[in-house]
Amino acid sequence: MTEANKGGTSVAVGRAATEDGVMAGPAGDTVLDVRDLRMTYGTNEVLKGVTFSAERGEVLALLGPNGAGKTTTIEILEGFRMRSGGAVSVLGTDPAHGNEAWRARLGVVLQSWRDHGKWRVRELLQHLGTFYAPYSSEKIRRPWNTDELIEAVGLADHADKRVMRLSGGQRRRLDVAIGIVGKPELLFLDEPTAGFDPHARREFHDLVHRLADEHTTVLLTTHDLDEAEKLADRILVLAGGRIIADGTADELARRVSIEAEVHWTVDGVRHVHSSADATTFVRKLFEQHGSAVQDLEVRRASLEDTYMKLVYGMESGLADGEDAARVLFGEDQRSAEEGIR
């Protein structure tokens, strides 16, 4: 039995849900405040008490397995779906009663839209922008200047193309452009970079950072954990109808997956071992094998490892952490057992 088996528990970390000052009510800078959000379809309870909040300018990534209720959560926050229970405040308003002035402060980018195929890019952005003009203020000028916006999302070469002639990645960038044409204070992005090539992805990340610098709060869902780590100030993991983790990628890794993986080679044989105290382990390793130890590598858990552990730990039940680990680390475990004896 190795250390690796002990990790499959779920912990709420960082600015976790239920305690501390966030509960003081929507202060001036709290953009999103969700408490004990519940959603039931028939007898199926999808959300069993989701609690989190976001400050102005924060970028939040909402992760979770398919069917965990990410889209449901976002749709409730967008005001597109009525909730079954709990308290929700989005920009200081209950989304169930949000008016058009409230709507003007939100940006929404959903998965896979293919509307307005016959429109040209510039024409469409110009047209949709006009709806936001009445909601322009001294502080926030709405809408975004069409040409600047097209430039910002990297569609300058395609501004006069019909939307249906755009490639998948270009289409997605247009979706993002439409989402931000009204200079939203809060932007919802549902899997924004699906279908992007690495270059487009990098450009998109820069755009999100720029929006965050201008104090736009962003809530995004993604299956790309690398992207979540790069973009998000804070990561929320939704599984089993609850937020099971809430914190920075580092905080999550530190709290959930305390073991580091140590890889090394002795006499041409590769070894792996998981250890809570990698430093001590490595010292012992050298005491035992001396200069025979080669290719030494100490790996902190990646966000992906952390996520897998959290979600599988959750899904297979808290008491059943061993099984979760076996599913996940089956091979690693075997090689670890073949390690130093």
Place this chain on the structure above:
Amino acid sequence: MNASAVAIRSGIYRGFAEIRHLLTSGPDLFNMVFFPTITLVVMFFLRDSTIPGTDISIGSAAMPGILGMQVAFTGFLGVAAELVVEREDGTLLRAKAVPNGMLGYLIGKIVNATINGVIAVLIVLIPGLFLFEGFSIDGVSAWLTLAWVLALGLIATIPIGAVLGSLSDNPRNLGLIMLPLMGLTAISGIFYPMTALADWLQFIGQCFPIYWLGLGMRSALLPDSAAAVEIDGSWRYAEMIGVLGIWAIIGLVLAPILLRRMARRESGSSMAARRDRAMQRVQ
């Protein structure tokens, strides 16, 4: 200017933009012109046979009815089809995500459907005036009759089209609307005087707008003597306005209720569900 006024103005722009897209897209133009062209050609070959007992050619007599049918089909099907398709492709959800976007969308649809109706009439009317003897617009009163029949016809059919479109979110069901509409056309005296039909079929036909639109167009475009072959030997304006008016009221009452219900239910996941269903159809 307040936000609703801005949305209405943007909606009007939207309606015209959609017409521009229609007129600059080859396949759309083809669809628009195809059926009227076929009909015109057929009618042109029938121009020498006359309706028994009169000297009016079958071609000329059917032309106004075809105009009426064009109005009815554009109003019913055009709007219904666009609502169903645009719900599936996300246009409606987009409108919902934009402030006052639904208002702008609906204004756009009304403008678009109205212009479409006018175009559908002109496509048949203009060549018809050159091709058919006895089919002509004589004087201001004929133009006025044409205008009010067209206007009332659009008000009677567009809201009903919106109702039909909001009831179904599956493009497949459009066929279910199309078929009864074809059947209705057959018993609405479009191509042949209605008096040739059995009484009960005449009764059904007269319950729906297509017959009255055809009658109204005939009253504007045929000589008054042609009224002789109509039921009661008259254009029956009072009944015409009555039936079309009732349909207009039904549509105008139901459409906002159903459109609001449709808009309220629209969400990303309902759209995704429809897309999945569409994919299954393809496979």
